[in-house]
Amino acid sequence: MPLRLNRTFRHWLYLTHRWIGIVTCLFFAMWFISGVVMMYVAFPGLSDKERLAALPDIAWEKATLSPDDAMKAAGSTRYPRELRLMMLADEPVYRLGDWSGKRQTISAVDGRAITEISGQQALAIAAMHPASKSPRFEEMIDRDQWSVVARYDPLRPFYLINLGDDAGTKLYISSRSGEIALDTDRTERVWNWLGSIPHWIYPTILRQDQPLWRQVILWSSGICLVVGITGIWVGILRMRLKRRYANGNITPYRGWMAWHHITGLIAGAFILTWMFSGWLSVNPGNFFADRNTAREMLQRYAGHDAATFAAKWPIAHHPAVEARFTWVDGMPLVITNSRSGERTVLDAATGTAAVLPQDRLWTAATKLLPRSQLTDKIELKEPDFYWYAHHRDREFPVLRAVFNDDAQTWIHISPVTGDVLGHVDSSRRTYRWMFNALHSLDFQLLLKYRPAWDIVVILLSILGCIVSISGVVVGWRYLKR
Template sequence: MPRRLTRTLRRWLYIGHRWIGIITCLFFAMWFVSGVVMMYVAFPGLSEKERLAALPDMAWEKVRLSPDAAMAAAGAKTFPRDLRLQMLDDEPVYRLTGWDGQRQTISASDGHGIDGVTLDRALAVARHYPGAADVQSIEMVERDQWSVTARYDPFRPLYQIALNDAAGTRLYVSSRTGEIVLDTSATERVWNWLGSIPHWIYPTVLRKDNALWRQVILWLSGICLVVAVSGIWIGILRVRLRRRYSGGRVTPYRGWMAWHHVTGLFAGVFVLTWMFSGWLSVNPGEVFSSRGPSREMLQRYAGHDAPTVAAVVAVTPSSRAVEARFVWLGGAPLMLLANRQGAQAAVDPLTGTATPLSDDRIFAAARTLLPDVAMTMQARLDQYDSYWYAHHGTRVLPVLRAGFDDVAQSWFHLDPVTGDVLGRSDTSRRSYRWLFNALHSFDFPLLLTYRPAWDVVVWLLSLLGMIVSVSGVVIGWRYLRKT
């Protein structure tokens, strides 16, 4: 009976792997090919540097409204999550983002609320984008392939505007706020159909429903994970290293089956860990904690919650800033000026004079993030390490790290120039860094230090994965035709 049961289970193992693998190998092949494309072309988005580069110089002489008056005009009951002053074409405006995500735009000239912009004004905003030539309206979109995610919901509908530049750039300008929220280039639009869209299963009709999309990813990657496990199991059962098959072969198969078997033995572990980490990307069961600090943490860090900042915006007209952001740090107000190149500087909001922040001042405010536990780490990182590094994007450097002796062993990363809380990391998130980022994107410190090495390793493993996948597709197709 045990031997008969073993034969039966093994037979169903082979049958299950064969039939489920016919479909899943198509997904495996698609993921490996699209993953290589994603190494070099990211999904379209507007970076902070691009956003600031598209803003006009601040016309300080037109600012008639103080930040306090702007918050009063917006009906703010507490200090907003984000408060900044910038130009809407030729008009200075305050942009407020509440803790509930609600956005409001208040004119800094006369205090009237702006809840919509015309197409002509959107075109005027687009003309400030670097390299803009003969801007032209394409259409107004509620949601399309590039603006599919929920992050754009507060700005919809969006004007889609062509810049008619060499890169084929298209801008998405909010019809509600007049902000440029997204840019895409012709290269991004073409290559993402071979990269991020198939890799993330990102068609608009599916991705617009985040809950449904998440379930599809969970189940699809989960099934593929089972196929990978069964494939490794079968590969081990069928290989012979001592009592070899005829001709001294380690595999009983020939042709495409032999390629599938032998390559699978070498690449099987990679395929398995890659699928497992991909399954973790959507955080099944909410096992891993969130990245950001809570509202209560940020309010304690600011040391102020009333809708006041006591600023008179006393900045000299010679200042080349394109944006002023108003914050509180440790109970004291600050104005953070940003120029078109992305550099920021802390300024006293009452006098307009530079007020560089000290590490001690930032760490003193950081103690309030978790006031009931001891701060056990105060570090300044001048180089990237395993938990704060740049790969496809950029990250602030140097950066401050404040560590706490709470149950989760929390770390907070802080910008030494602006005092911004850049993110929170705890034991859970640091585990996720290795289980997802390391296993899925091969973000290992040594490989990232020598970038060509990272490319070579990922290309080689992806090639092995493609051989396993394509051979599985060929085998499955032949089996289907034969059946």
């Protein structure tokens, strides 16, 4: 009886891997090839550097409304999550974002709410972009392949403006506020059809429905995970290292099937961990904690919640394309950004340059988690396993406040502006190893000596492609029979 059960189990093991693998090997091949493309071409987005480069200098002399006036005009009852002053074409405006996600634009000239801009205004905004040559209006769009995600919802619909440059740059300008929400160029648009779109299964019709898209990712990667596990199992059962097959090989197969067997054994662990980490990317069961910092924490850190800003107004004219009004430990600050991204911190009361003492930042940090103790104060001057700049911008040096709460929380703070840059707890640190490390191989040793990281990832991806493509060929032959 046990022998019969063993044969039955093997029979179903082989059948499961063979017939599910026929379809899923296409997904495997697609994911390996698109993953290599994604190493060098990211999904289109608007970086802070690109956003600032497209803004004109603030015309301070036109900004007659103070931040307090702007909050009053917007009907704010508490200090907003963000409050910025910048130009909308030739008019200074305040941009406010509250804690519910609502965004408002208030003229700094006369206090009127700006809820709509014209096509001519959109063209004027596009003309100020550094890549602009002969901007022209293409169409009004609500959602397309590049603006599909929900974070753009408060800004829709968009004027799509072609800048007429050699790169084929297009701007998505909000018809509600005049903000540049997104830019894309021809290279991004072409390569992403071979990169992020197939890799993330990202067609607009699917991605616009977030819950449905998430289920598709969970089930498709979950089924592929089963194929990977059964494949390694079958591969081990069919391998002979000591009592070899008649031809002296460790595999009974020839041709494409032999390639599939041998490369599957060599790269099986990588494929399995890569598949498992991809499945974790959508946080199944919400097992891992949210990465966002809670509103209550940020408000305690700011030390101010009323819809007021104690600023000398008009502030001394300071060359900048953006001014941000914020509080740190009950201290009002104006943080200005130049077009090149250079930041200057101003004392709001005097309008003069200010330097934030680290002692005050550490004091403010204790208020983030008042029921826990700040057990360690670290100034991080170079990347480590949890704060590094792979495919993202990271500020250095950065302050790390370590707490002894149940979640073992770390808060990262900018020593220049005092901004809370993010937080990680034990759950997110586990996620870093189970997703980022396994899926992107972002180990510091490899990243420090690039192109070592590129070589390792490409070689493993080639092995994965051989396993996948050979599986497709073998599966097609089975189907033809």
